[in-house]
Amino acid sequence: QSVLTQPPSASGAPGQRVTISCSGSSSNIGSNFVYWYQQLPGMAPKLLIYKNNQRPSGVPDRFSGSDSGTSASLAISGVRSEDEADYYCAAWDDSLSGWVFGGGTKLTVL
Amino acid sequence: ELQLVESGGGLVKPGGSLRLSCAASGFTFSSYSMNWVRQAPGKGLEWVASTSSSSGYIYYADSVKGRFTISRDNAKNSLYLQMNSLRAEDTAVYYCAGDPLGYCLDASCYRHSYGMDVWGQGTTVTVSS
Secondary structure (H helix, E strand, O other): OOOEEOOOEEEEOOOOOEEEEEEOOOOOOOOOOEEEEEEOOOOOOEEEEEOOOEOOOOOOOOEEEEEEOOEEEEEEOOOOHHHOEEEEEEEEEOOOOEEEEEOOEEEEEO | OOEEEEEOOEEEOOOOOEEEEEEEEOOOHHHOEEEEEEEOOOOOEEEEEEEOOOOOOEEEOOOOOOOEEEEEEHHHOEEEEEEOOOOHHHOEEEEEEEEOOOOOOOHHHHHHOOOOOEEOOOEEEEEOO
């Protein structure tokens, strides 16, 4: 049971907008930044979004992050086949004094 | 090119020990906080431990506290994870990951993380008799 809750799966046709949610609590998302990681099949994770909505250089602007209260979302506009991957949200948890991850969402591009 | 290379994984019996290493290159290692994150077969990511750039602030997941020790040698650009009293549930791919957090002034510094923006390829640890 992960501290952050994500839907196990999401899907969309090429070109559609897909959103992935991440729900937490006041000790993590409610008081700290949210980070999103993309893990392509057989690869190491890659940082996609940091500090709620900032994109590292090289990450397409199709990817965007937002947060509200104790929840956050990752949006992918114009999803492509190469976006098929597992997506994880993460946040620092003040109560646990550690990083907490969501269980991951597997994105399928139809 | 920013690079992290893990080593030291392998097969170990329950109750045994293993020491993982992570060699960094292509960036100022001493300015990065460093983390170990693991992924059990077919499962999601699980944070294991973090150390600030000068080792002043170290944290562990409850699942490994008292059994695992994270350390770093900035002179050697290296990160380590000493794993003792290993259990079957420690079986996973172990990734080291770096965060360009800079120097931690206090224990709340991780709240200002820039994210784990450099990852190694992972090393596999299998705990089985």
